[in-house]
Amino acid sequence: MEPVDGELTIGEVALATGLSVHALRFFEREGLLLRPIPRSSAGRRVYDQADVEWLLLCNRFRASGMPLAAIRRFVDLVREGPGNEQQRLAILREHERHVREKIAALRDDLEVIHAKVATYERHVRDGTASGVWDPSDR
Amino acid sequence: MEPVDGELTIGEVALATGLSVHALRFFEREGLLLRPIPRSSAGRRVYDQADVEWLLLCNRFRASGMPLAAIRRFVDLVREGPGNEQQRLAILREHERHVREKIAALRDDLEVIHAKVATYERHVRDGTASGVWDPSDR
DNA sequence: CCTTGACCTAGAGTTATGTCTAGCTCCTAG
DNA sequence: CTAGGAGCTAGACATAACTCTAGGTCAAGG
Numbered sequence: 001m002e003p004v005d006g007e008l009t010i011g012e013v014a015l016a017t018g019l020s021v022h023a024l025r026f027f028e029r030e031g032l033l034l035r036p037i038p039r040s041s042a043g044r045r046v047y048d049q050a051d052v053e054w055l056l057l058c059n060r061f062r063a064s065g066m067p068l069a070a071i072r073r074f075v076d077l078v079r080e081g082p083g084n085e086q087q088r089l090a091i092l093r094e095h096e097r098h099v100r101e102k103i104a105a106l107r108d109d110l111e112v113i114h115a116k117v118a119t120y121e122r123h124v125r126d127g128t129a130s131g132v133w134d135p136s137d138r
Numbered sequence: 139m140e141p142v143d144g145e146l147t148i149g150e151v152a153l154a155t156g157l158s159v160h161a162l163r164f165f166e167r168e169g170l171l172l173r174p175i176p177r178s179s180a181g182r183r184v185y186d187q188a189d190v191e192w193l194l195l196c197n198r199f200r201a202s203g204m205p206l207a208a209i210r211r212f213v214d215l216v217r218e219g220p221g222n223e224q225q226r227l228a229i230l231r232e233h234e235r236h237v238r239e240k241i242a243a244l245r246d247d248l249e250v251i252h253a254k255v256a257t258y259e260r261h262v263r264d265g266t267a268s269g270v271w272d273p274s275d276r
Numbered sequence: 277c278c279t280t281g282a283c284c285t286a287g288a289g290t291t292a293t294g295t296c297t298a299g300c301t302c303c304t305a306g
Numbered sequence: 307c308t309a310g311g312a313g314c315t316a317g318a319c320a321t322a323a324c325t326c327t328a329g330g331t332c333a334a335g336g
Contacts, residue, residue: 092254106240159312181313207292
């Protein structure tokens with residue numbers, strides 16, 4: 001295949017984004033792309049670099065726990081065209097807040113977990129059994 | 139019901155842990171509790187405070203992304219009895235590592251997301267459209 | 277020309293983690 | 307003694323987010 005300027009096949013996009021070709025088709029069906037992906041004469045998807053960039057941002061959203069439904073709401077606003085940037089911003093800010101809260105919660109969880117690890121380390125080092133579970137204890 | 143020393147009903151444990159009674163029965167079926175929960179003469183589960191504490195720690199594990207299957211592996215080791223504390227420790231350390239990595243990844247994601255938020259804020263303030271998506275742009 | 281591999285659609289299947297229902301028992305308060 | 311609420315089991319159902327299959331088309335290299 002002659003590589004034409006910025007055009008990409010689904011396989012190339014999969015490579016560039018880490019998503020499977022299955023996932024890319026799924027995302028499209030689910031309305032998660034900012035535009036309808038055009039097709040070649042043979043019916044194949046023809047992506048461009050901006051699609052890849054959007055997908056990379058989607059990966060950030062997904063990795064940070066944004067449900068696909070929220071991404072879809074954002075996409076729908078973008079597709080409606082200019083004028084609703086406040087609403088788009090609200091979705092983004094809300095997600096940013098979620099991520100900050102999630103990080104804080106994880107740091108709390110980590111403390112508890114690390115304490116348990118420390119307890120086991122002490123136990124393994126000393127051969128004691130205080131603070132670890134022994135079913136015969138109960 | 140006469141509250142006997144440290145005995146708890148499933149409903150009380152649900153309240154204490156935030157888990158639903160359904161989830162508590164599910165966890166038991168899945169082998170996620172450190173011991174077989176004894177039953178009253180009428181066949182009802184009789185929990186104690188140590189069960190609650192384990193479930194609270196499980197909540198930390200789950201909230202920080204540990205799959206139930208990993209919790210079950212840990213539980214199986216505990217139920218095997220003393221002697222495998224090194225393996226238990228390995229599971230805990232591995233999860234601690236995951237949590238640290240997850241926090242780091244989330245901080246990366248947050249940076250990207252915050253940059254997008256900042257872009258939208260600038261756009262909304264200035265009425266420009268640079269860096270935000272406009273499908274008619276493409 | 278022929279093979280190989282990438283691509284297509286529609287739809288079924290999977291995994292993880294619960295949640296809910298049906299039909300039953302048991303306990304306690306009025 | 308009866309009604310309501312909490313519990314019980316077994317198993318069906320739900321949800322998100324993919325993933326895979328079947329059955330085809332198409333295109334480039336040898």
